[in-house]
Amino acid sequence: MIPIGRKTAVLLCFLLCLLIMGGCHSQPPETQRDIFAMDTYMRLKAYGEQAPQALREAAAEIQRLEALFSVNESESDIARLRKADGQSVTVAPETAELLNTALTLCEHTDGALDITIYPVLRAWGFTDTAYTVPSADTLKELLSLVDYRAVQLHELNVTLPPQTAIDLGAVAKGYTGDRLCALLRQAGVTSALLNLGGNVQAVGTKPDGTAWQVGIADPKGGEPVATVAIEDCAVVTSGSYERFFVAEDGRKYHHILDPQTGYPVDNGLVSVTIIGKSGVLCDALSTAFFVMGLEKSAAYWKTHPEIEALWMTEDNKLYLTEGLVDLITTKEPYTVIKRGAS
Numbered sequence: 291m292i293p294i295g296r297k298t299a300v301l302l303c304f305l306l307c308l309l310i311m312g313g314c315h316s317q318p319p320e321t322q323r324d325i326f327a328m329d330t331y332m333r334l335k336a337y338g339e340q341a342p343q344a345l346r347e348a349a350a351e352i353q354r355l356e357a358l359f360s361v362n363e364s365e366s367d368i369a370r371l372r373k374a375d376g377q378s379v380t381v382a383p384e385t386a387e388l389l390n391t392a393l394t395l396c397e398h399t400d401g402a403l404d405i406t407i408y409p410v411l412r413a414w415g416f417t418d419t420a421y422t423v424p425s426a427d428t429l430k431e432l433l434s435l436v437d438y439r440a441v442q443l444h445e446l447n448v449t450l451p452p453q454t455a456i457d458l459g460a461v462a463k464g465y466t467g468d469r470l471c472a473l474l475r476q477a478g479v480t481s482a483l484l485n486l487g488g489n490v491q492a493v494g495t496k497p498d499g500t501a502w503q504v505g506i507a508d509p510k511g512g513e514p515v516a517t518v519a520i521e522d523c524a525v526v527t528s529g530s531y532e533r534f535f536v537a538e539d540g541r542k543y544h545h546i547l548d549p550q551t552g553y554p555v556d557n558g559l560v561s562v563t564i565i566g567k568s569g570v571l572c573d574a575l576s577t578a579f580f581v582m583g584l585e586k587s588a589a590y591w592k593t594h595p596e597i598e599a600l601w602m603t604e605d606n607k608l609y610l611t612e613g614l615v616d617l618i619t620t621k622e623p624y625t626v627i628k629r630g631a632s
């Protein structure tokens with residue numbers, strides 16, 4: 291062994307401390323905020339010196355958007371539209387932007403997504419938790435009010451036919467996620483992970499430069515069914531297990547409604563996850579794909595290269611699009627859906 295003098299030992303200790311401190315410095319500090327908004331728990335995590343202030347601004351932005359989009363706050367844009375009785379209402383630029391995007395997606399999905407579903411949702415009690423199973427006659431009557439094509443949007447002016455009303459539950463969190471990511475990037479944050487009640491949106495990579503690992507929930511609970519490696523994108527899941535009630539007839543009724551029938555979708559799917567750059571697109575399509583069912587939504591995906599998708603069925607089968615194969619880790623085997631195949 292080479293003997294070392296006291297001075298050398300002190301110097302070595304000093305260098306070691308510097309190394310450790312240097313190591314700590316390369317891992318930027320984490321800031322986390324937990325918020326209950328838009329009827330769900332949200333967790334915002336961001337890294338770096340800018341994160342505390344940026345997350346404060348993000349939290350304020352969530353409250354601001356909720357006050358515009360909420361079906362329950364009496365002065366929200368959406369509530370004012372519901373009460374307008376056929377009159378034109380001037381809405382905030384953000385509401386107009388979200389309505390515009392949502393209406394386009396209602397059209398692209400052939401009405402599987404229909405933001406005028408509100409009267410039917412309310413009859414089931416999904417807007418205020420006064421759950422009940424409406425009669426077939428009630429549903430038939432209310433369905434005559436459901437038609438996204440009746441919404442007139444001209445810049446900031448929106449007109450709905452009397453009794454028609456809008457619910458943005460299928461798209462609001464995705465839109466909010468997109469705005470928060472933009473806000474964080476603008477504030478200089480390069481690494482953040484936002485979980486808005488099951489809608490996950492990432493800014494950049496983890497602070498160490500590796501991809502975020504996002505779990506896809508098992509509808510039965512416990513460990514995630516799959517983990518997807520992502521950076522700078524959104525992972526949005528819609529599932530029948532997320533919001534439901536058990537009625538007196540002993541049956542389970544969930545919150546994603548088929549705009550054709552007015553009943554909760556019952557097509558063998560338990561969840562659909564969409565992965566892509568745009569949170570609002572992923573949110574809209576996770577709901578719409580759930581309504582369309584596996585076959586129709588897989589056909590839709592084949593002509594839409596901007597997203598990837600994962601479907602889970604009631605009989606525990608997993609289907610995923612080919613672009614996910616290299617990004618996903620699953621416990622169970624799965625079927626790959628390919629673009630070229632019919």
Ligand code: ADP
Nearest residue numbers: 402403404405459460528532545546547549577
């Ligand atoms: P979550 O809110 O659980 O994240 P989704 O994004 O799938 O799930 O949105 C479901 C919500 O969208 C419902 O709670 C309801 O507010 C609304 N909704 C239900 N069915 C439809 C539909 N067919 N089209 C548009 N919105 C819908």
Ligand code: MG
Nearest residue numbers: 460573574577
């Ligand atoms: Mg959605």
